Amino acid sequence: MQRRRSRHTPLQKHQPPFRAPRTRPGPRRLPVPGRFRGGPGPRPRPPRRSRRAPRAMAAPALCRRCGRAAGPWGLRRAPLPPHPRRRAHEQARRARGAAGLLAAQCERGLFQEVFPAQSAEEQLPALLQxxxxxxxxxxxxxxxxxxxxVGHLLPVMALLHFQRAGHDVIAVVGGATARLGDPSGRERAREALPAGRVRAQARALRAGLERLFGNHRELFWEPGAGRLGRATLLDNARWLGREPLLRFLGGAGGRLRMGTLLSRQSCQARLHSAEGMSLAEFLYPALQAYDFLHLHRHHGCRIQLGGHDQMGNIMSGYELVTKMTGADVFGITVPLITSTSGDKLGKTAGNAVWLNRDKTSPFELYQFxxxxxxxxxxxxxxxxxxxxxAEIAHIMEMHAKEPEKWGPQKRLAAEVTKLVHGREGLESAKRCTKALYYSSVEALEEMSDQELQELFRQTTSAELMLEPGMTVLDLCRKANAIPDGPSGYRKITDGGVSINGNRVTNPETVLILGQHILKNGVSLLRVGKKNYYIIKWLQL
Structure with missing residues (x-):
C-alpha cells in the first residue's frame, strides 16, 4: 500500500493540527440511535442553557468594553485627524456621543456596578442613548x-441624573417593607416598628424627597435645557398591603429559588450569626423584588438603583421580573458613603448627618x-x-495654588446645602458660619431665632439676665467660660477674651447695650481661639 504523503511543511511538521475549541463545557453528547445528520426524524433538541446566575459588572469595566465602539458612552479610540473642514462637525458629533448618561456617571464614579453584565453591555447603552x-x-x-x-443622597443623585437625561424616575417609600426590616449589612434584626410610626415616618420621607426634587428643578435645572424627566413618589404599602399572602406565595414566591436567596452574602452572614435570621427578614428580598415587578408592570420600570449593599436584593428583583415577564431589566448600584474610620454613614452606625432641618441644621450640614x-x-x-x-478640575487646580482658602470644600458645601435646604438654607448656613467662626457682628445681628437655636446646638450657650453694673468678669463666670479665682481673671487681662469680635482686657468693664450686647439680644463670647459661647439675654 502506498503511503500517503504528509501535507505538513517542514516548519509545521512537529505542530499538532488545529482543533476548534468546544463551545460549551460539559460531557459530550452521544449520537441518538436511528437519527443521522441530515436524515429523517425530528431535529435534536438544542443544548440546555446554563443555569448559572448572571453576574454583575463593575461600571468602569463596562465603560471600557463599550468604548470599543462609538455610541452614547462617549469612549472612542483616537481616530485619525479629520480634514480641517470636517473638524467642527466631528467635534459636535463627539459632544453628542459624550453626553451618554452611563459614560458620564462612570467617569464621575457615581455608577459602581451594572447588572446583569452581558445584557447591560449589549443593550443598556443603546436604550439610554x-x-x-x-x-x-x-x-x-x-x-x-x-x-x-447623607447616605441616601447618592441614590437620590442617581435618580436626578436619570431625570436630567430625560428619563422618568420613581422614588418608592417602603411603608410596607419597613415593617420587616432589610437584613443587608446588619448583624442583628431591626427593632420592629409600629404601623402608626411607620406611616408617620413615611410621610416625613416623602416630604423630604419632594423637597429635594423641587430644589433641583428650581435651582439646578434651566427650562431651556431640554426635557426634564417626570418624577413620581410612591409608597409600596399601596400594593404590598393589599396583596393576599397565598396569592403572593403562589405567584412571586413560586418563581424565586431558595438556593439563590440563601446564597446571598447578607443572608449567609445572618444565618451564621448568634442571633440567626427571622422568616420576616428572609422574605424581605422577595418583597423588594415584587416592588420591581409591580413597577415594571404598571409604570414600565426597567432599571432599579440602590446602594452597593443592595446588589443581592436587586438580583432577586431581576430574577423575578425576567421569569414572570421575560423582559430585560437592569440594576445599577452606587457607592456607599463611609466615615474616616470606614463605617457606613447612617442611623445604625450612629453617625448620620440628617437632611431634615429639625435634626441637622443647614449650618451643621454645611460644616460637615x-x-x-x-x-x-x-x-x-x-x-x-x-x-x-472641567469645572471641578479647575477648582482643584486653584486649590493646589491656594490651599489655605479651602475653595473645593466651600463649593462642595454650598452645592449640597442648596440642594437639600434651598437658597435660603444656604444663606442661613453662611450667616451662622460668619457669626461663629469669623466673629461677624453683622451676621450675628441678622440671625433669626431659629438660626440662633440651631447655632446653640453646635456650641455652648447660656441664657442670662442683665443686671445693673454687670461686668465682663461677671459674664464670663456666669457662662462658665473661665475658671474661678486669679487664673480666670488673668485670662481676661492677658487678652484671651473677646465679645462680638472685640478683645476685652479689663475684667471690670461694664457691659453696654449696642456694644457688648447686640440689638437682637445676643452676645458672642470667645475664650481662647476655639471656645465659643453664645449668650442670649432675657428681658432686656
Missing part, C-alpha cells in the same frame, strides 16, 4: 427614621462638607454636585 424614548428607573427608601441622611479632607473632596464634588468635570 440621547434621542431614544425615555426609560423609567426607581429607587426605594425605607422609612426607618423620619428623615433621609467644609471639613472634608483634600484627599476626598474631589471625589465628593463629582458625586454630590452637578458641576461639569
Amino acid at each position: 440621547p434621542g431614544r424614548p425615555p426609560l423609567a428607573a426607581y429607587c426605594g427608601f425605607d422609612p426607618t427614621a423620619d428623615s433621609l441622611h 462638607f467644609v471639613r472634608q479632607q483634600d484627599n476626598i473632596v474631589e471625589k465628593y464634588l463629582k458625586l454630590f454636585t452637578f458641576l461639569p468635570l
